[in-house]
Amino acid sequence: MTTPQSPILAAAKLNQTEAAKAAGCSVSHWKREVEANRAPQPLYIAGKKVWLESDIEAWIIQQNPQLLAAIELKQQAAALMAKSKFRRKSKPASKLGVAA
Secondary structure, three states: OOOOOOHHHHOOEEOHHHHHHHHOOOHHHHHHHHHOOOOOOOEEEOOEEEEEHHHHHHHHHHHOHHHHHHHHHHHHHHHHHHHHOOOOOOOOHHHHOOOO
16 A cells, blocks of 8 residues: 655755756855745755755746746647647648639
């Protein structure tokens, strides 16, 4: 019998160096951002600082609204394609009333 894992335990975690790299900045800059509460705050697991990869990704998207719009557009398009299951073969031009 297995016990269900917490979403936090199953989530990808990054150390400080990895978090800074994911954010596209130096470790010293990342430390300043965290200390100033401008970046996601770490979790402490066994006395070590870790950041959830999903928190950093959400923070980056929050700071770049155009990314959020692009992601939402992609999700809407995928949902529409899945809903319509549009896989119709194209008809010959003669059946469409178009001269070849």
